[in-house]
Amino acid sequence: MPLLDTASVRRAGQQPMTFSAVADGKPVTLIPVARAHHQHYTVYWRRADLAPAPVPGRRPAPRRSVSPKEGRL
16 A cells, blocks of 8 residues: 655646645655546555554554653654
8 A cells, every 4th residue: 555645745736636745755646536537546545644553453562751861762
């Protein structure tokens, strides 16, 4: 599934409901599914601004607090 950089989404030109964005490091054009007649298309995207979905049956790793001296995780 492509990874969509949601911060890169911009309106493209004068055509209504047409947007440009970056997915997997490549430029893409986003249009409504109803306009994608006779074309291969992807409707689902992973979003760069979301944490990965948990794996069913696996418990998430415990979170630990980090002191300012340790830096970021």
